[in-house]
Amino acid sequence: MTTPDWLRPGIYGAVAGAAFVAIVGFSWGGWMTGGGADKYAGDRAQSEVVAALVPICVENARTDIQRGEKLATIRDASTFKRRDALMAAGWATVPGTEAPNRDLAQACLAGLDLNAS
Known part of the structure; x- marks a missing residue:
């Protein structure tokens, strides 16, 4: 499957944004995994x-x-x-x-x- 050139920056931005949100959420946002919550x-x-x-x-x-x-x-x-x-x-x-x-x-x-x- 080939993606159009105009779509690639959007995909990279979404992946980078998701990684950033996950890092900030687990580090400073108070998010935790199910195992951490159980403990x-x-x-x-x-x-x-x-x-x-x-x-x-x-x-x-x-x-x-x-x-x-x-x-x-x-x-x-x-x-x-x-x-x-x-x-x-x-x-x-x-x-x-x-x-x-x-x-x-x-x-x-x-x-x-x-x-x-």
Whole structure:
């Protein structure tokens, strides 16, 4: 198939324009692929679930019989080991699960406000 000479610039312009719009849209326009949207939605859902479970963690800490000992252990731990100490205390274990949740433990540390109590 032969294209007329007057049509070629229009085709090249349309292809270049489409490429430009795609690059700008994905780079700065906020467009994303389906896989990227799924990952973003999963991350957002996980953070919302953790935020909803923080009161349970704080309540577990408040009602624990050995609260004083466990808080002392958590306070004595270095800043980057406090999450592991809170997980060992068992406060970051959601009812119905067997293992503690690392993200919940990190959020619970902020909820406990160890410097104030």
